[in-house]
Amino acid sequence: MDVEAMRTFVAVAETGQFQAAADQLGISQQAVSKRIATLEKHLEVTLLVRTPRGSRMSLDGQVFLPHAKKVLTTVEQAEQAVRPGSRPLRVDVLNRRIAPAQAVYRCYRSHPEMNLDAVTLSKENAAQATRAVLDGAVDASFRALPAGQVPAGISAERLLDAPLELLVGPGHPLADAPWVRPADLAGHRIWIPGIRPGTEWAAFYQALSEAFGLSIDALGPNFGDEALMDALADSASLATLVGSGDRYLWPQAHDLRRIPLHDPTPIYPHVLLSRAGDQHPVLTALRDHLRTSGPRTPDDVWAPDWVDR
Known part of the structure; x- marks a missing residue:
C-alpha cells in the first residue's frame, strides 16, 4: 500500500478540502486527486465523496481513517528510530x-x-x-x-x-x-x-x-x-x-x-x-x-x- 497516498487521504479527511490538503503536503491538487484515486483503486472502495463545499468521507473512509493514522504513526516511529542520532x-x-x-x-x-x-x-x-x-x-x-x-x-x-x-x-x-x-x-x-x-x-x-x-x-x-x-x-x-x-x-x-x-x-x-x-x-x-x-x-x-x- 502506498504510504504517501494514505498520508494524502488523512490530510484531505482532516482538512475537508483537496486544495487545503495539497497546500499542507506541498503538492498540486491534481497530485492529491491522483493519490486518492490510486488508494481507492487498491482498496476497491470509495473513501471520499466530493461535495460543492469540498469533500466528505464515505462510511468506508470513516472506518479506514483511524487505521490509516495508526499506520502513519508506526511509519514515523520506524523512520525516527533509524535517523542519525536517534539510536545509540x-x-x-x-x-x-x-x-x-x-x-x-x-x-x-x-x-x-x-x-x-x-x-x-x-x-x-x-x-x-x-x-x-x-x-x-x-x-x-x-x-x-x-x-x-x-x-x-x-x-x-x-x-x-x-x-x-x-x-x-x-x-x-x-x-x-x-x-x-x-x-x-x-x-x-x-x-x-x-x-x-x-x-x-x-x-x-x-x-x-x-x-x-x-x-x-x-x-x-x-x-x-x-x-x-x-x-x-x-x-x-x-x-x-x-x-x-x-x-x-x-x-x-x-x-x-x-x-x-x-x-x-x-x-x-x-x-x-x-x-x-x-x-x-x-x-x-x-x-x-x-x-x-x-x-x-x-x-x-x-x-x-x-x-x-
Missing part, C-alpha cells in the same frame, strides 16, 4: 579494560548527553569485526588493521596509539627500574594469556617478539585478569605487557609495578573503523574527541611494519 552508537571496544574502552568512557564523561553503547566483540578478529561494521551489527570498532586490508565501504582512521608498559610483581629483577628498553626484556618470560592465533593482536606480539628478540607466549589456560595479576604477584620471573591507558585492578598487597618502555616505545595502534559516509553525530563527536584528547606518545616509537604510518 554501537562501538566495539574489544575489551572493557583496555585503552579504547577507557577513551570511549572519557568521551562519554565529557559529553554525558551522548547516546552510545560500548560492546565487546572479543572473539572476533579484525576481519570479522570489520564485517560486523559493514553488516551494521556495530557502527564502529577499534582494531589494529593494516591499511591494505581495509575493505571498500569502510572508513579507517588511526586515532589511538597505546604505549606499552611492563607489568611485574615486586620480586621481578626489573621491578624497581624507572623505565626499561624493549631489548632489556630479552631473556625474560612475558606471558600474555589472551593471545589467540589468527587475531591482529597475535600478529602484533609476533612482530614485537621478532623485532627485539623477546619471549612472548600464551601458554596455559586463561583464567582471566585476576588470575594473571595473582600469578605476577607470586612470581619473581613472570611479566606481562599492558597499554598505558589500560585499566587493571589488583589488591594493594600484590604491589605490582607498571614500568614504561622507552628507546623505543612500542605502541599498539588502534584504528577506528566505521562505515564510509556514516553521519551518526555521536560518531563524529567521538572522532573529534580522540583527535584532540588522545594520549601523547614519544617521538621514538616502534610499531609493526604493516601499520599505516
